[in-house]
Amino acid sequence: MTVIEPQTQYTIRFGDCDPFGHLNNARYLDYIINAREDHLKQFYDLELQSYYKKGTGWVITSHEIVYLRPAMFNEVVTVQSSLIDRGSGHLMVEGIMFDREGRVPKAVMWTSFAYINLQTGKREIHPEDFMAFADEVLNTGIDFKRGLQERILELRNQI
Numbered sequence: 001m002t003v004i005e006p007q008t009q010y011t012i013r014f015g016d017c018d019p020f021g022h023l024n025n026a027r028y029l030d031y032i033i034n035a036r037e038d039h040l041k042q043f044y045d046l047e048l049q050s051y052y053k054k055g056t057g058w059v060i061t062s063h064e065i066v067y068l069r070p071a072m073f074n075e076v077v078t079v080q081s082s083l084i085d086r087g088s089g090h091l092m093v094e095g096i097m098f099d100r101e102g103r104v105p106k107a108v109m110w111t112s113f114a115y116i117n118l119q120t121g122k123r124e125i126h127p128e129d130f131m132a133f134a135d136e137v138l139n140t141g142i143d144f145k146r147g148l149q150e151r152i153l154e155l156r157n158q159i
Contacts, residue, residue, distance in 0.1 A: 004139045006039040007080045007102060012071050023071040028107045029063060032095030035079035036111075044137065056124055058091065058113040064148050065109040071097060078102040082139035086131070089115045089123045092144055096155070105155050110148055 016027040023031075040046040051057045071077050078098040085092035091113040097106045117124045126134070142151065 002136050003043045004137060004141075005080050005082045006043040007078050008035050008038055008042070009076055009078050009100065010035070012073055012075045012077060014073055017073045021073040023073075025067065028065060028067070028071070028097060029109065031077070032079055032081070032097060032107070032109050033060075033111070036081040036093055036095060039081050044133070046133070052118065055118050056115065057118055058115055061090075061112045061114050063109055063111050065107060066148060066152055067107050068152070069099075069104065069106045071106050076100040077106065082142070083134060083137050084110070084139050084142045084144045086126075086134040086138060088125045088131075091115070091134070094139070094142060094144075094151075104159060105152075108148065108152055108155065110144070110151075 010031060012023050016023055016030075018024050037048060040048065048057065078100060079095060080098065080102065081093055081095045083091060084094045093111050093113065095109045095111065097108075098104060099106065115124050115126050116122060144151075
């Protein structure tokens with residue numbers, strides 16, 4: 001069975017926090033992006049480096065993030081990620097940082113990626129085998145066209 005919303009737990013590190021012990025806003029991006037990379041490897045056996053070695057890969061084109069509750073120094077958080085849209089040369093990934101139990105969202109981030117040729121820097125079309133994989137792991141339970149604010153309301157109603 002394919003995991004659509006993989007999750008991993010992380011401990012918030014001191015060096016990632018502001019003087020008040022809150023996770024620095026910019027560091028949320030790192031935790032969520034690193035979690036997605038971990039999820040690709042752990043749950044899907046997909047190594048980004050294998051694409052880079054072939055001369056292609058993904059670059060981030062945008063982030064949209066909403067901060068809901070602070071993550072604190074030494075707190076254990078659960079980070080979940082899922083693919084919520086894919087196209088011939090783009091991906092949209094949702095990352096959510098929750099409390100330890102994975103119930104209360106702390107931040108929700110949508111990240112857009114473009115698939116590019118690393119030599120030319122120009123967009124490429126995803127290979128057919130990748131698109132088959134993307135279709136398999138696509139989270140069809142999230143309607144990204146409704147927007148991030150609607151998704152936030154959805155998550156809040158689940159608490």
